[in-house]
Amino acid sequence: MPAKETAQERLRFLREALNFHAHRYYVLDAPLISDGEYDQLFHELLAIEGQYPDLISADSPSLRVGGAPLPQFEAVEHRFPMLSLENAFNDDQLRDFEERLQRFLKSEATFAYMAEPKLDGLAVEIIYERGVMTIGSTRGDGRFGEQITANLRTIPAIPLKLRQPAGRPLPELIEVRGEVYLPIQSFRELNDSRQRDGEPLFANPRNAAAGSLRQLDSRITAQRPLDFFAYGVGEPATLPCASQSELLRYLADLGFKTNPLTRTCPDINAAIAHFHALATERDRLPYEIDGMVIKVDDLALQQRLGNKARSPRWAIAAKFPASQTTTRLNDVVFSIGRTGAVTPVAVLEPVNVGGVMVSRATLHNEDEIIRKDLRIGDLVLIQRAGDVIPEVVKPIPESRQGNEKPIRMPDTCPECRHPLSRVSGEAVTRCLNLHCPAQRIRALIHFTGKAGLDIEGLGGKAVEQLLAVGLVKDIPDLYRLTVDALAALEGWGEKSAENAIAAIAGSKDASLARFIAALGIRHVGEVSAELLSKSFPTLDALMVATRPVQQTDSEPGSADPLREVEGIGEQAAASLREYFNDPAVRDMLAQLADLGLNPRSQEPAGGEQPLREMVILFTGSLSSLSRNEAKARVKAMGGQVASAMSQKVTHLVCGDKAGSKLKKAQELGITILDENQFAALIGGR
Numbered sequence: 001m002p003a004k005e006t007a008q009e010r011l012r013f014l015r016e017a018l019n020f021h022a023h024r025y026y027v028l029d030a031p032l033i034s035d036g037e038y039d040q041l042f043h044e045l046l047a048i049e050g051q052y053p054d055l056i057s058a059d060s061p062s063l064r065v066g067g068a069p070l071p072q073f074e075a076v077e078h079r080f081p082m083l084s085l086e087n088a089f090n091d092d093q094l095r096d097f098e099e100r101l102q103r104f105l106k107s108e109a110t111f112a113y114m115a116e117p118k119l120d121g122l123a124v125e126i127i128y129e130r131g132v133m134t135i136g137s138t139r140g141d142g143r144f145g146e147q148i149t150a151n152l153r154t155i156p157a158i159p160l161k162l163r164q165p166a167g168r169p170l171p172e173l174i175e176v177r178g179e180v181y182l183p184i185q186s187f188r189e190l191n192d193s194r195q196r197d198g199e200p201l202f203a204n205p206r207n208a209a210a211g212s213l214r215q216l217d218s219r220i221t222a223q224r225p226l227d228f229f230a231y232g233v234g235e236p237a238t239l240p241c242a243s244q245s246e247l248l249r250y251l252a253d254l255g256f257k258t259n260p261l262t263r264t265c266p267d268i269n270a271a272i273a274h275f276h277a278l279a280t281e282r283d284r285l286p287y288e289i290d291g292m293v294i295k296v297d298d299l300a301l302q303q304r305l306g307n308k309a310r311s312p313r314w315a316i317a318a319k320f321p322a323s324q325t326t327t328r329l330n331d332v333v334f335s336i337g338r339t340g341a342v343t344p345v346a347v348l349e350p351v352n353v354g355g356v357m358v359s360r361a362t363l364h365n366e367d368e369i370i371r372k373d374l375r376i377g378d379l380v381l382i383q384r385a386g387d388v389i390p391e392v393v394k395p396i397p398e399s400r401q402g403n404e405k406p407i408r409m410p411d412t413c414p415e416c417r418h419p420l421s422r423v424s425g426e427a428v429t430r431c432l433n434l435h436c437p438a439q440r441i442r443a444l445i446h447f448t449g450k451a452g453l454d455i456e457g458l459g460g461k462a463v464e465q466l467l468a469v470g471l472v473k474d475i476p477d478l479y480r481l482t483v484d485a486l487a488a489l490e491g492w493g494e495k496s497a498e499n500a501i502a503a504i505a506g507s508k509d510a511s512l513a514r515f516i517a518a519l520g521i522r523h524v525g526e527v528s529a530e531l532l533s534k535s536f537p538t539l540d541a542l543m544v545a546t547r548p549v550q551q552t553d554s555e556p557g558s559a560d561p562l563r564e565v566e567g568i569g570e571q572a573a574a575s576l577r578e579y580f581n582d583p584a585v586r587d588m589l590a591q592l593a594d595l596g597l598n599p600r601s602q603e604p605a606g607g608e609q610p611l612r613e614m615v616i617l618f619t620g621s622l623s624s625l626s627r628n629e630a631k632a633r634v635k636a637m638g639g640q641v642a643s644a645m646s647q648k649v650t651h652l653v654c655g656d657k658a659g660s661k662l663k664k665a666q667e668l669g670i671t672i673l674d675e676n677q678f679a680a681l682i683g684g685r
């Protein structure tokens with residue numbers, strides 16, 4: 001560790017560097033160094049700060065990981081109130097807005113406007129004193145907000161320290177205002193993971209952002225990929241800016257992200273035209289917006305126009321058509337998703353929501369139906385937020401007639417009629433049938449995906465396409481694909497087909513651990529797969545070990561070889577046995593072997609595998625070493641250990657009091673070794 005002065009200097013350098021690179025990455029989307037290099041700098045910072053905690057400053061990037069939970073949020077008074085906006089729902093109301101401005105100013109003049117997307121997140125204020133972030137708060141009731149400084153520090157797009165704007169001063173004090181939001185993709189991923197964990201789902205990205213921001217434990221906030229756009233300041237008068245356009249440029253110079261879809265409009269008609277253009281782009285944006293804010297561009301004019309009680313006179317929110325409406329819930333059907341989960345889907349009386357006809361909406365899972373108390377025949381409130389799948393918000397119980405019917409989850413899978421099961425503690429009902437067609441899709445997508453063999457060019461969409469056109473039904477079919485067959489499909493070309501086929505061929509070299517993980521056996525993830533591959537050098541060896549335990553001779557050691565692998569519990573062992581003893585699975589694996597997939601454990605570095613071809617069965621007790629040690633030695637040298645007599649066994653090692661296995665081995669003509677011969681085989685003793 002460096003001496004304190006050196007540490008201080010190094011910390012200053014690291015803070016500067018990390019803040020600079022965070023701005024390049026999160027704000028400008030133009031990184032100059034790799035993630036690895038960034039992490040290295042970050043770890044060095046953490047190490048030095050760990051040594052000298054008193055050197056941690058208010059702008060240290062280490063604060064971005066969150067800190068100890070707060071007992072409650074403190075209230076902060078905004079120096080200038082955070083106002084809300086008046087709404088306009090059509091073009092006429094926007095023209096009325098301009099007329100009101102003209103009347104107020106007793107002028108016939110027209111105005112230039114700044115048009116900005118109205119972001120659907122949470123308004124916050126962040127105070128910077130001499131360039132360093134000091135306090136961050138929610139809007140609250142406009143006058144008092146909640147102090148959420150630690151949470152706001154975790155958002156990478158919010159600078160901890162302002163950048164020096166070229167040719168302009170850094171403000172002594174500035175209250176930056178803007179919107180914290182959760183991108184739609186992150187919202188979906190968050191809800192997916194909450195569904196897997198049986199946690200209640202967020203209704204929309206805005207609620208998810210609010211829930212994430214109002215965490216007393218900022219370490220939780222740090223895990224949510226929140227983002228931020230700046231759109232204003234508490235008091236523009238003190239800044240070197242004459243217009244809202246200049247203010248946005250100034251904020252960008254200070255290091256903030258400003259929205260790329262803002263436009264300066266020479267008059268109200270241009271602003272209205274931009275509003276209609278924005279409406280058509282709305283569903284393509286990676287975040288949600290619910291309208292467009294139109295602001296008088298000139299800051300001096302804004303000052304003259306001033307505020308009404310709750311909203312400024314100089315701005316208005318042009319709202320998109322409502323994305324909520326009511327309709328009838330006609331029925332509920334159940335679909336088997338990619339994850340094997342059974343999802344209830346509402347069949348609705350078709351209705352126009354925010355310009356799109358909607359006839360179906362997700363009900364997520366059984367608990368959500370119960371929580372919302374939905375019944376078939378109910379009038380329901382539905383919403384469509386951005387391009388998020390429409391969903392049922394709640395029933396309107398006041399309009400019930402008394403003939404509404406409760407919704408029941410099915411007992412059997414709608415695809416394959418296999419009984420469904422719901423594990424206690426999980427919200428999800430599943431079909432556990434390994435041959436369920438829906439499950440098969442899932443298995444294939446898992447096999448080619450990141451957690452499987454990670455075959456480039458064969459993502460979920462491509463696999464679904466291959467299944468849909470009938471080119472692929474099961475995993476082995478992937479290895480029978482040809483460039484010509486792929487290239488003929490919609491969306492594929494010669495080059496992408498060649499690349500995919502090359503990637504498929506390359507996947508044949510995957511290690512045994514990856515291959516086991518790719519099979520997607522329940523309760524057997526990447527860690528278990530790794531453990532198994534250490535004990536069993538080949539897939540065959542693993543399959544031998546999963547044979548039903550035969551009690552041909554009742555000696556110790558003929559126990560389940562799977563359970564002898566440290567880290568493999570009964571659940572995983574049972575699941576492995578069920579999987580590998582399924583004739584369809586065995587057939588599939590045999591096909592894969594014929595197609596050239598013979599995954600092996602990565603050989604231990606420099607290790608020899610002299611017993612590679614041997615399958616050894618033990619019987620009787622050994623005098624010079626324990627059965628477990630003997631087995632470990634065999635495995636370490638690349639051999640396999642069998643738990644019962646079979647055609648696969650190549651050698652029987654006989655200790656004292658050998659039982660029926662000896663007789664059987666003699667009948668089968670298997671090589672029989674006594675203890676000394678075995679000792680010689682494994683090299684001494």
Ligand code: IVH
Binds near residue numbers: 116139179232
């Ligand atoms: S300006 C005094 N600009 O809209 C001016 N607000 O109803 C008010 N909002 O709570 C703020 N995007 O959360 C402004 N580009 C934008 C905005 C925006 C979203 C939200 C903000 C505020 C609400 C006002």
